[in-house]
Every structure is written in C-alpha cells, then in structure tokens.
Amino acid sequence: MTTEKLLMTPGPTMLPPSVLEVMRRQIIHHRTKDFEQTLDALQQGLKHVYGTKQVVITLASSGSGAMEACVSNLFSVNDKVLAVSIGNFGDRFAKIAQCFGLDVIRLDYEWGKAAVKEDIKAILDKEKDIKGILITHNETSTGVSNDIKAISELTRDTDILLCVDAISALGGLEMRFDEWGIDCVVAGSQKALMAPPGLGFIALSEKAWNAAKSSNIPKFYFDLKKYKAGIEGLGANPPYTPAITTMMAQAEALKLIMEEGLENIYERHRRLALATQKGVKALGLELLPDEKDSSYIITAVRAPEGINIKNVINRMNNEFDIMITGGQGKLKGNIFRIGHCGYCSGTDIIKTFSALEICLEKEGYKFESGMAVKAIQNELRGERI
Ligand SMILES: Cc1ncc(COP(=O)(O)O)c(C=O)c1O
Numbered sequence: 528m529t530t531e532k533l534l535m536t537p538g539p540t541m542l543p544p545s546v547l548e549v550m551r552r553q554i555i556h557h558r559t560k561d562f563e564q565t566l567d568a569l570q571q572g573l574k575h576v577y578g579t580k581q582v583v584i585t586l587a588s589s590g591s592g593a594m595e596a597c598v599s600n601l602f603s604v605n606d607k608v609l610a611v612s613i614g615n616f617g618d619r620f621a622k623i624a625q626c627f628g629l630d631v632i633r634l635d636y637e638w639g640k641a642a643v644k645e646d647i648k649a650i651l652d653k654e655k656d657i658k659g660i661l662i663t664h665n666e667t668s669t670g671v672s673n674d675i676k677a678i679s680e681l682t683r684d685t686d687i688l689l690c691v692d693a694i695s696a697l698g699g700l701e702m703r704f705d706e707w708g709i710d711c712v713v714a715g716s717q718k719a720l721m722a723p724p725g726l727g728f729i730a731l732s733e734k735a736w737n738a739a740k741s742s743n744i745p746k747f748y749f750d751l752k753k754y755k756a757g758i759e760g761l762g763a764n765p766p767y768t769p770a771i772t773t774m775m776a777q778a779e780a781l782k783l784i785m786e787e788g789l790e791n792i793y794e795r796h797r798r799l800a801l802a803t804q805k806g807v808k809a810l811g812l813e814l815l816p817d818e819k820d821s822s823y824i825i826t827a828v829r830a831p832e833g834i835n836i837k838n839v840i841n842r843m844n845n846e847f848d849i850m851i852t853g854g855q856g857k858l859k860g861n862i863f864r865i866g867h868c869g870y871c872s873g874t875d876i877i878k879t880f881s882a883l884e885i886c887l888e889k890e891g892y893k894f895e896s897g898m899a900v901k902a903i904q905n906e907l908r909g910e911r912i
Pocket of ligand 1: 538
C-alpha cells in the first residue's frame, strides 16, 4: 500500500487541509467583488508577514520570476551591483543580474558558510558606485541563513538598494521589511507560506519605487508599476488574468498563519530545526554548516563516508513515502537535506528519522539504532509542536 507522500523537502511543502479544500472550489472571475475580497485578504496577510505598509505584488510565476522582476525593475543596464552568494540560489540572483546587463561584482563564500557583514562593508567602502546588493535570506541549497537584519544596517541610510531573496525564508524566519529598511524582498508561495507553487511575491520600499522610475531595462509582463496601479486603483484590477485558485489558496494559508501568530510560527520552526539537528548528531552525522548558521527552514547534513546517499534518499521515498532531498550543484552526492518549514510538525520529524534510521542501516551505515528518534523525543517531549 502506498500512503500520501510526506514532503520533507524545501518546497513544495505539504498543504493544510483547508488550503486543499479551497482548491477544489469552482473557479470565480477575477473582475468581481468576490475576487476583490481574496485580493484584499492576500494583501493584508502578505503585508503582515513582510512587516510592511508597502503593497506586496503577487506575480503568476514561481519565485524566480519575482527575482527577475526585482532586477529588471530596480536597475538599469551597466548598473553596478554586489551579488553576495553563499550557494546555488545566490548564484542564480547573480546570473539574473548578468543576464540583464548589470555590472555584477561577486562576493562568494564556500558553500555551507554564511555571509559576513564586515566583508560586505569592505566592498561598499571600496566601490563607491554600487547601486544595489543582491543576497539570499535562507540559502536552501546549503541550509544556511544570512543575518539580513545586521546586513540591512549597511544600506538603510544610503542610496544602495538591499534586495533580498526570501523565497524559502518568508513565513518561517523573522522579516521586518519596513523596520529593517530593506528595499526589495521576493518570496514564493510553495515553502513556508504553505500554498501550492506558482506565485511569486515582491515588495519594494519607497526608495526602490523611486529607483524603478528611471530603470531602462525592457520589461512588459513583470513591469511592477502596472501591478501597483492595479492594487492602488479602484476595485480589483490586476493587469493580467491572475492565478485565481492559487491566490485563493494562498489567502487561506495566510489566514492560518495569522491565526497561529508569526512569533509562534518562528518558534515552531526553530524548535523543529533544533530537534532535527539533535537527530542528526545522535546518528553520528555532521551538519554541513556551523551550528550557529544552520537554518531553521532546512537542515543540510554531510553524507556519511562510503554510503551512497542517493540510495538512502530513494529508499525513503520508495519504502516509506517520505521525500527528503540531496545536494545541488557541487554538493550533489555529498549531502542530504531535510526540509522542515511550513505545514510541518514534530510528528513529521519523528516519522522522518524513524524511516531514515532504517534506510541508513540498510545501506550499511553503522550507528546505534533508535538513538536519533530518542534524541528527538527528548527534545520535543511533552510539547505539541
Ligand atoms: C532561496 C531560493 N531562491 C530561489 C528559489 C527559486 O524559486 P522557484 O523555484 O520558486 O522559482 C528557491 C527555490 O527553491 C529558493 O529556495
């Protein structure tokens, strides 16, 4: 018998029952009062999660579309930007900027390390004409989070635009867009925001909207000014046919997020990550990042010496219907990753490690059986997380 797959991946993530329920409803038209209510709920919910008074634009694209919209709306050809990369998605932001003809200076870190504020400062001190910084909040490929709050101190009182890819972070890690003085945050529906894939989100600061006025990069579908005018105009007026059902699903997920409360959600993510780290250590395995940089969204673990980690991942999927994932790019075959964001509980972590122990054992890894589950039980004992 096969059971429902449990996705312990960094997106798409599992969907709450009421979100699934919304998606089976008959379609509604987007130029109606009914859809206006969805747009309003979406706008209020997203503003709350972003921590902003600015409009948050919803695009019918995955998160990468919002990254592209950030680059093509805020900058002009030959503008100098600093792309800070700690992994695969940092690289993607840099590539998008190169693709649109920006002059990209790179600050690259070894995969598994977090960005260091002083390194960024040193570059800003030297290169006086940098127009923007592109950086990842949570680097999904390496399980490392950057300290965006600290980095924002470098740009908030300057003309430099701080652009943050929070695609896997938003809804799981603290974000205070206005308070921290961030200029652009992009996000996606399919991770901590507990909705299906297909929506990209983007908010701009006043400073960024001003910069957008002089951008000379050609754009049409992703011209954010049109979306802003649609939101600020009378009634529901998205410029193109929106992804109606997915937006309704996201509005429902945001309702659940507001009910649980952001502080409680951040704490749940932290506790699930710590439980996962305990399980990893009890197996005698090593995290890829330093513990202090290890993400609360996804845990990256070094593959044990001499064990074919792909087989372990396949066994998890085929024998237990639990999906975890391997490494990307240069980390392929060297790590595995367990996602624990969005609609995820302590029970899911216990299930995952129960199965992981068996799969590792079958692939010949030697450890004291039961220790990981025990460590997680101890960590979560008596709490409903
Ligand atoms: C940090 C980060 N940036 C960008 C992306 C790309 O997003 P999408 O696949 O939604 O285009 C992802 C997806 O995993 C991500 O985790």
